[in-house]
Amino acid sequence: MTLITEIRLRRILDSRGNPTVEADVVTESGGFGRAAAPSGASTGEYEAIELPADEAIAAAREHAVPRLVGEAYAGNQREIDTILRAADGTDDFSEIGANSAVAISMAAAKAGADVLGAPLFQHLGGAFRGENFPTPLGNVVGGGEHAADATDIQEFLSAPVGAPSVEDAVFANAAVHGAVADLLEERDLPSGKGDEGAWAPSVDDEEAFEIVDEAVSQVEDEVGFNIGFGLDVAAAEMYDAESGTYEYESAGVSRDTDEQIAYIAELVDEYDLVYVEDPLDENDYDAFADLTDEVGDQTLVCGDDLFVTNTDRLTEGIDRGAANSILIKPNQIGTLTDAFDAIELATANGYESVISHRSGETEDTTIAHLAVATDAPFIKTGAVGGERTAKLNELIRIADDAT
Ligand SMILES: O=C(O)[C@@H](CO)OP(=O)(O)O
Ligand SMILES: [Mg+2]
Known part of the structure; x- marks a missing residue:
């Protein structure tokens, strides 16, 4: 029933207006799946390679499609993804291209689910999936590689950990995003938005902390549940390997590795941060381990550029005690199977898995299903903007269907 009979690949637009790869997978019994690859801006040095969309499509048509059509079963994800690896x-x-690979991998999963008549999260998670829903991390203020002339820290994230439901959490993040807009206006700080829809005012990190802290407290009072606060520092982008320092350009501050560890630990204490992603350079496992020693019982220290959803890099991190959670981005590694393997390895070693969008996105909602299927504590997928709300609204629908 799930034998693949057709794969179509096309170029579509992503949210930055760049071309990306979309795949359609059709099966013998009429099952259909469609998925599109996202794209990063602050990409990790060790990520799988994204090719220009037209090149990725041509190469996948030549090498991968003939090995899958009439040969592979969409219901057997591991087989599909093994073939994609072999074809590459x-x-x-x-x-x-990881962009062609991930689009085909995710579209095949959706076609497999379609044949079974099951929602994707059920197909991926199976009958023994947990009962939890992820807390959405909402990017409300940001800069770094996602906006010019804004904060050095890439993302200030609202984390409504006390929300009684996914729906309440999603609306809380949108409310924090709105409250930030009001506070910026009060302070006479005009602001555009970054790639993920977060406000990108021309302020230093210290002022951003003040604003987000106040916005979170205001909304907390309104909604009556606990809203935490998190960061994606994306520290590799500010690290200067030659001088061994982290350069905070908007504040004119430079920190060496020990100072960076102390600074992040201070922020965790001061703002009760529930989540800190990439606080250190992607090559510095030791510094990650030192910080994790210091604050790992208070907060999630998450490796994004550090681990790039890669089991080899995660194994190294586990051995060295670096971080206590991993960011999962299927396009960083190329297939759903690889992403699941990373999640499994993380879980087996007491690391949490946080599922994430990219700064360049489409309407694709696969990651919402992936987060529910794998019982992830958090999903990072923005707060507002169509390509972000596509996932957030899908989470609300999944919760509505599943309960
Ligand atoms: O650093 C990140 O975590 C992501 C998503 O927020 O950004 P990008 O997709 O640009 O790598
Ligand atoms: Mg990141």
Whole structure:
């Protein structure tokens, strides 16, 4: 029933207006799945390779599609993804592009679910999936690689950990985003938005902390449940390997590694941060381990550029005690199977898995299903903006269907 009979690949627009790859997978019994690859801006050095969309499509048509059509079953995800790896023949998908690979991988999963008549989260999570729903981390103020002339820290994240439901959490993040807008106006700080829809005012990090802290407290009072606060520092983007320092340009401050660890630990204490992503450079496992020693019992220290959803890099991190959670981005590694393997390895070693969008996105909602299927504590997928609300609204629908 799930034998693949057709795969179509096309270029579509992503949220930055760049071309990306969309895949349609059709099965013998008429099952259908469609998925699109997202795209990063603050990409990790060790990520799988994204090729220009037209090149990725041409290469996948030549090398991967003939091995899948009439040969593979959409219901057997591991088989599909093994074939994608074999068709590519490299470790980093540099032949067919991780963008083609992930679009086909996710579209096949959706086609498999369609044949079964099951929602994607059920197909991926199976009958023994947990009962929990992820807390959405809402990017409300940001800068770094996602906006010019804004904060050094890439993302200030609202984390409504006390929300009684996914729906309440989603609306709380939108309310914090709105409250930030009011506070910016009060302070006479005009602001555009960054790639993920977060406000991108021309302020230093210290002022951003003040504003987000106040916005979170205001909304907390309104909604009556606990809203935490998190960060994606994206520290690799501010790290200068030559001088060994983290350069905070908007504040004119430079910190060496020990100072960076102390600074982040201070922020965790001061703002009760529930989540800190990439607080240190992507090559510095030792510094990650030192920070995790210091604050790992208070907060999630999450590796994004550090681990790039890669089990080899995660194994190294586990061995060295670096971080206590991993960010999962299927396009960083190329297939759903690889993403699941990373999640499984994390879980087996007491690391939490946080599922994430990219700064360049489409209306694709696969990550919402992936987060529910794998019982992830958090999903990072923005607060507002169509390509972000596509996932948030899907989470609300999933919760509505599943309960
Ligand atoms: O750093 C990140 O976590 C992501 C998503 O927020 O950004 P990008 O997709 O640009 O890598
Ligand atoms: Mg990140």
